[in-house]
Amino acid sequence: xxxxxxxxxxxxxxxxxxxxxxxxxxxxxxxxxxxxxxxxxxxxxxxxxxxxxxxxxxxxxxxxxxxxxxxxxxxxxxxxxxxxxxxxxxxxxxxxxxxxxxxxxxxxxxxxxxxxxxxxxxxxxxxxxxxxxxxxxxxxxxxxxxxxxxxxxxxxxxxxxxxxxxxxxxxxxxxxxxxxxxxxxxxxxxxxxxxxxxxxxxxxxxxxxxxxxxxxxxxxxxxxxxxxxxxxxxxxxxxxxxxxxxxxxxxxxxxxxxxxxxxx
Numbered sequence: 001x002x003x004x005x006x007x008x009x010x011x012x013x014x015x016x017x018x019x020x021x022x023x024x025x026x027x028x029x030x031x032x033x034x035x036x037x038x039x040x041x042x043x044x045x046x047x048x049x050x051x052x053x054x055x056x057x058x059x060x061x062x063x064x065x066x067x068x069x070x071x072x073x074x075x076x077x078x079x080x081x082x083x084x085x086x087x088x089x090x091x092x093x094x095x096x097x098x099x100x101x102x103x104x105x106x107x108x109x110x111x112x113x114x115x116x117x118x119x120x121x122x123x124x125x126x127x128x129x130x131x132x133x134x135x136x137x138x139x140x141x142x143x144x145x146x147x148x149x150x151x152x153x154x155x156x157x158x159x160x161x162x163x164x165x166x167x168x169x170x171x172x173x174x175x176x177x178x179x180x181x182x183x184x185x186x187x188x189x190x191x192x193x194x195x196x197x198x199x200x201x202x203x204x205x206x207x208x209x210x211x212x213x214x215x216x217x218x219x220x221x222x223x224x225x226x227x228x229x230x231x232x233x234x235x236x237x238x239x240x241x242x243x244x245x246x247x248x249x250x251x252x253x254x255x256x257x258x259x260x261x262x263x264x
Contacts, residue, residue, distance in 0.1 A: 050232040058236035072240070074216040075206060078134065082141025083202045090146045090198070091191065094153025098187075099179065111150050119144045119201075120208050127213070137209040144205035145198040152194020156187035185262065192256045199248050203241060218244070 032052045038044045039051035050058075062068040093111070096103035122143060126136040160183050168178045210219025218237055225233035 047231065050235050054232045055235050055239055058232045059239065062236065068240075070216045071218055071221045072244075074214070074220075075210065075218045075244070078137050078209070078217065079141060079202055079206050082138045082205070083145050083199060085138070086142040086145030086202070087149050087195065087198060089142070090149025090194075091153050093146075094150045094191075095157060095179075097150070097154040098157030099183070108154070111147065115147045115151070119147075119205060123209060123212060132213050137206070137214065140209045141202050141205045144201045148198045148201060149191075149194050152197070153187065153191050156190025156194070157183060159190060160186035185260075188260055189256075192252065192260075195252055196249060199252065200245060203245055203248075207241065 035049075036052050039046060039049065039054075059068075093103075093107060097108050097111070098104070119140065123136065123140050126139045126143075130136045130139050164182050164186065165178055168182050173181070206217070207219035207222065210217035211223040214220040218241055222234055222237035222241075225231075225237060
């Protein structure tokens with residue numbers, strides 16, 4: 001007669017599972033309320049920061065005037081082009097390092113040597129090589145995305161359980177089938193973790209590239225507002241960047257759940 005197994009509940013709150021979603025919204029609401037009160041009460045000078053209400057007015061003005069859409073479209077176009085190209089190249093090189101001994105021996109030292117170089121410092125060089133228009137901006141975002149994607153992909157491939165690979169070999173699977181059915185699915189969680197890091201780096205590189213030389217884009221808008229000391233518009237631009245990052249992270253989460261739905 002088999003014994004009945006009784007699951008042991010976790011007694012420590014630190015291991016109690018996911019927190020209620022309302023906590024995050026409540027935290028934002030409290031911070032915004034404190035910020036608004038601090039500005040209205042004069043605890044913080046308005047020349048140093050605008051209130052959330054003023055930022056909301058500036059955002060409303062951007063939408064009503066139609067000025068938002070050229071800036072947003074220019075930034076999205078550059079961001080997606082650089083991030084997609086950088087991610088694709090990063091995954092390809094990461095897979096070569098993780099799966100191919102020659103690739104690991106030749107490419108990993110090169111990536112390790114170039115990764116610590118501040119990517120912002122390469123922007124003037126890219127402007128010489130690719131011009132001052134879109135090419136240098138996209139390349140700056142691409143190179144900022146490339147290296148974290150390479151490292152995340154290589155680490156994720158290296159972390160795949162080797163027993164699963166041996167099992168696939170024992171069933172007579174080809175190398176291509178093992179990569180497609182075992183290595184890539186096993187590495188995808190790590191690759192998506194790299195995506196979340198690289199998208200934030202891509203946003204940073206986007207702002208820097210647009211601040212240097214651009215007529216349109218969120219970085220150009222923030223730079224112009226800062227030069228004119230228009231604090232409300234400056235913080236409205238920063239708010240738009242934060243919202244863009246939140247939306248992109250949310251979309252990545254949807255893609256991750258769809259592609260990794262096999263995990264249950």
